[in-house]
Amino acid sequence: xxxxxxxxxxxxxxxxxxxxxxxxxxxxxxxxxxxxxxxxxxxxxxxxxxxxxxxxxxxxxxxxxxxxxxxxxxxxxxxxxxxxxxxxxxxxxxxxxxxxxxxxxxxxxxxxxxxxxxxxxxxxxxxxxxxxxxxxxxxxxxxxxxxxxxxxxxxxxxxxxxxxxxxxxxxxxxxxxxxxxxxxxxxxxxxxxxxxxxxxxxxxxxxxxxxxxxxxxxxxxxxxxxxxxxxxxxxxxxxxxxxxxxxxxxxxxxxxxxxxxxxxxxxxxxxxxxxxx
Amino acid sequence: xxxxxxxxxxxxxxxxxxxxxxxxxxxxxxxxxxxxxxxxxxxxxxxxxxxxxxxxxxxxxxxxxxxxxxxxxxxxxxxxxxxxxxxxxxxxxxxxxxxxxxxxxxxxxxxxxxxxxxxxxxxxxxxxxxxxxxxxxxxxxxxxxxxxxxxxxxxxxxxxxxxxxxxxxxxxxxxxxxxxxxxxxxxxxxxxxxxxxxxxxxxxxxxxxxxxxxxxxxxxxxxxxxxxxxxxxxxxxxxxxxxxxxxxxxxxxxxxxxxxxxxxxxxxxxxxxxxxx
Numbered sequence: 001x002x003x004x005x006x007x008x009x010x011x012x013x014x015x016x017x018x019x020x021x022x023x024x025x026x027x028x029x030x031x032x033x034x035x036x037x038x039x040x041x042x043x044x045x046x047x048x049x050x051x052x053x054x055x056x057x058x059x060x061x062x063x064x065x066x067x068x069x070x071x072x073x074x075x076x077x078x079x080x081x082x083x084x085x086x087x088x089x090x091x092x093x094x095x096x097x098x099x100x101x102x103x104x105x106x107x108x109x110x111x112x113x114x115x116x117x118x119x120x121x122x123x124x125x126x127x128x129x130x131x132x133x134x135x136x137x138x139x140x141x142x143x144x145x146x147x148x149x150x151x152x153x154x155x156x157x158x159x160x161x162x163x164x165x166x167x168x169x170x171x172x173x174x175x176x177x178x179x180x181x182x183x184x185x186x187x188x189x190x191x192x193x194x195x196x197x198x199x200x201x202x203x204x205x206x207x208x209x210x211x212x213x214x215x216x217x218x219x220x221x222x223x224x225x226x227x228x229x230x231x232x233x234x235x236x237x238x239x240x241x242x243x244x245x246x247x248x249x250x251x252x253x254x255x256x257x258x259x260x261x262x263x264x265x266x267x268x269x270x271x272x273x274x275x276x277x
Numbered sequence: 278x279x280x281x282x283x284x285x286x287x288x289x290x291x292x293x294x295x296x297x298x299x300x301x302x303x304x305x306x307x308x309x310x311x312x313x314x315x316x317x318x319x320x321x322x323x324x325x326x327x328x329x330x331x332x333x334x335x336x337x338x339x340x341x342x343x344x345x346x347x348x349x350x351x352x353x354x355x356x357x358x359x360x361x362x363x364x365x366x367x368x369x370x371x372x373x374x375x376x377x378x379x380x381x382x383x384x385x386x387x388x389x390x391x392x393x394x395x396x397x398x399x400x401x402x403x404x405x406x407x408x409x410x411x412x413x414x415x416x417x418x419x420x421x422x423x424x425x426x427x428x429x430x431x432x433x434x435x436x437x438x439x440x441x442x443x444x445x446x447x448x449x450x451x452x453x454x455x456x457x458x459x460x461x462x463x464x465x466x467x468x469x470x471x472x473x474x475x476x477x478x479x480x481x482x483x484x485x486x487x488x489x490x491x492x493x494x495x496x497x498x499x500x501x502x503x504x505x506x507x508x509x510x511x512x513x514x515x516x517x518x519x520x521x522x523x524x525x526x527x528x529x530x531x532x533x534x535x536x537x538x539x540x541x542x543x544x545x546x547x548x549x550x551x552x553x554x
Contacts, residue, residue: 161445161447164441164445165442165445165461168438168441168442168458169458170438170458170461171461174463175463180464181445181446181447181463181464182463182464183463183464183465184442184447184448184461184462184463185461186451186452186458186459186460186461186474186477187457187458187459187460187477187478188460188473188477196465197463200463200464200465201464
């Protein structure tokens with residue numbers, strides 16, 4: 001199969017993820033240009049792409065001009081923009097018009113609106129997993145240890161609740177202990193929600209992170225990594241369920257090794273996982 | 278109107294609330310007996326009731342015997358049992374049987390199940406507001422300042438979201454800033470959720486606390502007080518909406534005075550509040 005070479009416009013948030021995506025797209029034969037944001041993303045991405053530009057959050061017009069000048073046909077967003085900090089956005093006129101359109105500004109609505117803006121300019125928005133498919137969470141039991149009966153029951157409670165919460169465009173993660181929801185993630189981030197829920201719930205908490213029903217997989221996939229598992233261990237959590245195929249798992253091999261060493265269990269959840277019980 | 282004198286069995290949690298209820302019931306001409314819990318409630322309640330007994334959490338059989346011995350006809354629960362600590366419950370056989378019946382142990386299900394247990398013994402469970410009706414939150418604007426347009430919009434987002442969350446038996450409180458839900462209360466308590474959401478959302482957050490649809494008003498009404506308003510002030514929150522008639526507002530006069538002095542706004546919310554806009 002030959003893939004048509006295109007020019008990919010990468011919007012780079014924080015962390016190593018934008019680098020993986022830039023390298024993955026280049027390895028697939030594409031030309032990559034990137035924008036990155038002071039205080040949010042590293043400028044390291046500049047060194048692995050054809051051209052790049054530093055912007056401030058909210059400079060949507062400049063971003064679109066830069067992509068148009070470079071003949072971008074596909075846009076991909078990768079890496080975290082720290083959400084609390086994003087309240088400091090200084091929107092330009094085009095961004096301000098967009099924000100005005102939004103009645104409720106949950107993540108999902110905001111990101112989908114931005115995506116629509118690119119599509120109106122003839123640039124297709126695609127998910128970062130297109131260029132880094134190896135990051136998608138596999139399904140089923142990923143560790144040596146299976147969930148206990150209590151953990152299985154908590155996974156089920158967490159799965160149902162997290163999906164309902166996603167429907168309200170609130171977070172993607174819940175902490176469960178013996179049937180009680182001890183924490184719900186809003187904008188504090190998964191790590192903070194896990195820490196809080198486990199400190200309140202005590203040892204043996206179960207973490208469930210899901211893709212929001214109707215969520216934009218092009219722009220906002222849930223993600224998990226070795227650091228998540230290490231954080232769980234430090235507060236006594238024993239079980240992680242994360243939606244398979246619709247979430248990104250960074251450093252999966254190291255995470256599984258760490259979990260196995262510490263008697264933890266990790267499951268790539270699908271609706272079938274619960275039907276089989 | 279003459280009220281029939283009855284024997285009221287008071288289950289006393291923490292704080293001054295059990296004392297108010299004991300005194301209110303006595304003022305209505307009832308005989309009051311109370312149980313209280315080491316580390317959770319003060320023994321001060323002993324001094325204002327006919328008889329009392331100290332128990333450990335989970336000693337449901339002893340509690341029921343004590344009430345039966347005293348000819349209790351109505352049971353009332355008042356004051357907080359610290360939920361995180363409640364994981365340390367050592368249930369007796371009767372309590373354990375109850376816990377076993379519960380598939381998910383959200384607050385509401387747990388409390389309703391306990392209430393049903395009393396009713397099965399011929400003791401009617403009533404809400405503490407029956408003996409302290411002056412604590413119910415009045416409806417409408419309670420402060421001099423009205424909500425701004427943005428606060429009104431955030432109240433509406435918070436009201437809808439908090440009620441949906443209540444339907445899932447998760448918390449009663451959300452923090453909103455410019456349409457974004459910045460915190461959702463699970464078991465950490467309202468004060469902690471307010472602090473987190475406001476620190477993440479910045480100055481100008483709006484707090485909404487509601488009665489859960491289908492919640493047991495006999496055993497678990499949302500409550501708010503002067504301390505809530507002081508806590509809001511310390512993190513820059515400016516607006517509080519709390520469900521009128523279905524929540525308890527402690528030290529209301531002092532809270533309003535404090536809010537007025539600090540330019541804050543407090544609203545007793547009803548569905549009509551939003552229809553009138």
